[in-house]
Amino acid sequence: MDTTSFPAVWAVVGPGVAGAVFGVGWWFWVDAVVCSAAAVPFLHYLPGLFASFAALMFNCVKREDANYNYYSPYDDSEWRLKLWLFVSYVVSFVSLAGAVGFLVQDALTDTGPSAWTGVAGVLQSVFVLIRGLF
Amino acid sequence: MARSMRTCLHSGRLALLAILVSGGIVLQILACALYNNWWPMLTVLMYLILPMPLIFFLGSNSPSMMSNDGDTWVSFTKFLTGASIVGSIAIPSILKHAGVIGWGALTMELSSFLVFGVAILWLIQMNSEDEYSSAF
Numbered sequence: 001m002d003t004t005s006f007p008a009v010w011a012v013v014g015p016g017v018a019g020a021v022f023g024v025g026w027w028f029w030v031d032a033v034v035c036s037a038a039a040v041p042f043l044h045y046l047p048g049l050f051a052s053f054a055a056l057m058f059n060c061v062k063r064e065d066a067n068y069n070y071y072s073p074y075d076d077s078e079w080r081l082k083l084w085l086f087v088s089y090v091v092s093f094v095s096l097a098g099a100v101g102f103l104v105q106d107a108l109t110d111t112g113p114s115a116w117t118g119v120a121g122v123l124q125s126v127f128v129l130i131r132g133l134f
Numbered sequence: 135m136a137r138s139m140r141t142c143l144h145s146g147r148l149a150l151l152a153i154l155v156s157g158g159i160v161l162q163i164l165a166c167a168l169y170n171n172w173w174p175m176l177t178v179l180m181y182l183i184l185p186m187p188l189i190f191f192l193g194s195n196s197p198s199m200m201s202n203d204g205d206t207w208v209s210f211t212k213f214l215t216g217a218s219i220v221g222s223i224a225i226p227s228i229l230k231h232a233g234v235i236g237w238g239a240l241t242m243e244l245s246s247f248l249v250f251g252v253a254i255l256w257l258i259q260m261n262s263e264d265e266y267s268s269a270f
Contacts, residue, residue: 015209019216027224034232 021128022055025121044102047095048122054095055129057088092126099123147260151253158249165235165242173234174243180222181250183214222247 029048061081099119162181165174226243229235235243 013212015212016216016219019213019218020220021216022213023217023220023224027220027228030224031228031231034228 018125018129022052022122022125025123025125026052028121029119047099047102047119050095050098051092051119051122051126054088054092055126057084057091058126058130061085092123095119096123151256151260154249154253154256158246158253161242161246161249165239165246168242169236169239171235171239173229174226174239176229177222177225177243177247180218180225183218184222184250184254219251 026048061084096119102119162174162177166172223244226235226240230237230240
C-alpha cells in the first residue's frame with residue numbers, strides 16, 4: 001500500500017471514511033428516534049432522507065475530470081453535469097435548513113435536542129460522501 | 135528459515151487467528167447470556183457486513199483493494215465496511231443510551247468488536263505477506 005503521499009492513502013481509505021461518516025449520521029438519528037420521549041412524526045425524517053438522496057446524486061458523477069474537458073467538441077454536455085451538481089447542492093442545503101427549522105419548532109415541545117444531532121450528522125455525511133468517492 | 139518451519143508457523147498463525155475469531159463470538163454471546171438480555175445480538179447483523187470486502191476480493195486480486203485504482207464495486211464494499219464498523223459501535227451505544235442493556239454488556243460488545251477488528255487486520259496482513267513470500 002502506498003503510504004507515502006496523502007492523496008494515495010486517501011484514494012484507498014476514502015470510501016471507508018465516507019461510509020463511516022454516513023453511518024455516524026444515520027446512527028445519531030436512530031438514537032434520537034429511540035430515545036425521544038414523544039413519537040417522531042414522519043415529516044422529521046424527510047431532511048435526513050433528502051440529504052442522503054443528495055449525497056447519492058453527488059456520487060453519481062464519476063470523476064471531476066469530466067468537468068475539465070480541453071476538447072471543445074464536448075462543450076455542450078458540460079452544463080448538464082454542472083446542473084446536476086448544483087441541484088444536489090441545493091437539495092442538501094435545503095434539508096439542512098429544514099432540519100434547523102424542525103429543531104427550532106420542536107424546542108418548544110419535547111422531541112427537540114437529539115433530533116438535530118441526527119440530521120446534522122446526516123448532512124455531514126453528505127459532505128464526506130462528496131469527498132469520499134472521488 | 136527452513137520451509138517446513140515456515141509452514142508450521144503459518145498454520146500456527148492461522149490457528150491463532152481462528153481462536154481469536156471464536157473468542158470474539160464467545161464474547162458477543164456472553165454479552166447477551168450473562169445478562170439474560172438478547173438485544174445485543176442485533177450487532178451480529180453488522181458483523182455480517184463487516185468482512186464483505188475480504189470475502190469478495192481476498193480470493194481474487196487482492197492488490198486491487200490496497201491500491202489506488204478501485205472500480206465502483208471496490209469503493210462500494212469499502213463504504214459498506216466503514217458503515218458497518220460505525221454500526222457495530224453504534225448499536226451497543228444506542229442500546230445503552232436507551233437503557234436496554236447495562237454497562238457490562240456494553241463493554242463486552244465493544245471488546246468483541248475489537249477482537250474481530252484485530253483478527254481481520256491480521257488476516258489482511260497475513261495475506262499480503264503471502265503474496266511476497268510465495269514468489270520465492
